[in-house]
Amino acid sequence: MPAQTILQYPHPVLKKVCHTVTAIDEAIRGLIDDLIETMREGPGSVGVAAPQIGVTLRVCVIDVSGSRHGKDNNHGLLLMVNPEIVDRSGNAVMREGCMSVPDYTGDVERSTEVRVRFLDGADGSEREITASGFEAVAIQHEMDHLDGILFLDRIVSIKTGLFRRKNYK
Amino acid sequence: MTKDSVVHFALSVVGKDRPGIVAGTTGILYRLGCNIEDSSSTMLGGEFAMILIISHPKPFTKSRLLEEFRVLGEDMGLTVSARTMTPDEAEYRAPEGEICMLSVYGSDKPGIVYRVTKELAERSINITDLNTKLVGKKGEPVYVMMIEAALPEGISVDQVSAMLEEIRKELNVEISVRSITPVSL
Numbered sequence: 001m002p003a004q005t006i007l008q009y010p011h012p013v014l015k016k017v018c019h020t021v022t023a024i025d026e027a028i029r030g031l032i033d034d035l036i037e038t039m040r041e042g043p044g045s046v047g048v049a050a051p052q053i054g055v056t057l058r059v060c061v062i063d064v065s066g067s068r069h070g071k072d073n074n075h076g077l078l079l080m081v082n083p084e085i086v087d088r089s090g091n092a093v094m095r096e097g098c099m100s101v102p103d104y105t106g107d108v109e110r111s112t113e114v115r116v117r118f119l120d121g122a123d124g125s126e127r128e129i130t131a132s133g134f135e136a137v138a139i140q141h142e143m144d145h146l147d148g149i150l151f152l153d154r155i156v157s158i159k160t161g162l163f164r165r166k167n168y169k
Numbered sequence: 170m171t172k173d174s175v176v177h178f179a180l181s182v183v184g185k186d187r188p189g190i191v192a193g194t195t196g197i198l199y200r201l202g203c204n205i206e207d208s209s210s211t212m213l214g215g216e217f218a219m220i221l222i223i224s225h226p227k228p229f230t231k232s233r234l235l236e237e238f239r240v241l242g243e244d245m246g247l248t249v250s251a252r253t254m255t256p257d258e259a260e261y262r263a264p265e266g267e268i269c270m271l272s273v274y275g276s277d278k279p280g281i282v283y284r285v286t287k288e289l290a291e292r293s294i295n296i297t298d299l300n301t302k303l304v305g306k307k308g309e310p311v312y313v314m315m316i317e318a319a320l321p322e323g324i325s326v327d328q329v330s331a332m333l334e335e336i337r338k339e340l341n342v343e344i345s346v347r348s349i350t351p352v353s354l
Contacts, residue, residue: 045353045354046352046353046354047354067352069352094352095268095349095350095351096352096353097351097352097354098353098354099354103263105351134352141354142354
């Protein structure tokens with residue numbers, strides 16, 4: 001399967017809420033292969049969501065095992081169909097960038113640990129994992145794409161938070 | 170539109186803070202047909218400061234731009250200045266290398282900004298953002314400085330931290346350095 005071109009904002013698909021996958025058939029398996037190829041092709045890419053290649057279905061692939069931040073704490077290649085976050089805890093800010101929004105980065109607050117339920121694209125089985133650290137950030141970022149949410153929608157501060165505080169007298 | 174067909178200016182607008190400075194400034198730019206390519210505006214101690222990189226199709230001059238701002242400047246008490254950028258300067262280059270955040274804080278004393286930034290400059294560490302603030306109690310002011318900087322090839326976050334050790338002791342300030350290089354997802 002060929003790597004696909006990553007769509008960039010303002011492509012309208014990136015702001016769509018994606019449809020639930022009803023069955024993991026040949027077409028979905030093909031989509032997953034395309035997503036994996038596209039992720040492998042992107043320099044340093046750790047995840048791609050279906051809308052980023054123009055498909056409005058709730059499918060994303062994630063693999064942080066090759067990245068500096070995720071190499072010691074990951075579940076390897078994750079093929080997520082209809083992922084849902086069933087539990088989350090902790091908060092941390094990380095500066096994120098996205099292949100669909102080039103040349104801009106911003107500080108985004110994410111849960112530090114997420115419990116995710118999804119259909120495993122590899123065999124169609126229902127699976128639940130608890131991810132933390134960078135893998136948890138990547139999962140939340142890719143899952144946001146499935147709801148048409150970009151990191152731009154989540155930037156917490158344009159300046160160091162310290163200076164945002166008002167005087168309390 | 171090719172970049173040779175437009176002229177770029179670095180424009181700054183500073184004045185006592187009040188509502189309407191941004192709208193007044195950008196209204197003029199809009200009517201003139203200027204593009205705001207990059208900008209940052211903030212309030213500092215009751216002053217509002219805007220820095221903008223703007224472009225306009227040629228021919229267009231700095232004197233024309235400043236003339237358009239004359240009335241607004243007088244009405245709102247703003248100091249407006251502009252610099253014509255060379256085509257080379259207008260070509261935006263994101264800083265390369267690891268981005269780090271330095272937190273520097275301690276009892277207020279002269280020289281904190283100078284001593285730290287001099288150390289960075291001597292090693293070609295490029296400051297991309299810097300904020301300082303005087304906080305704390307009246308009799309016991311605390312100086313806080315946040316610096317974002319791009320490290321040149323071959324300098325690590327740990328090395329930056331180590332090179333500031335002398336200043337930590339000498340000025341009796343806390344300095345922490347951490348990587349904030351964006352993750353690409």
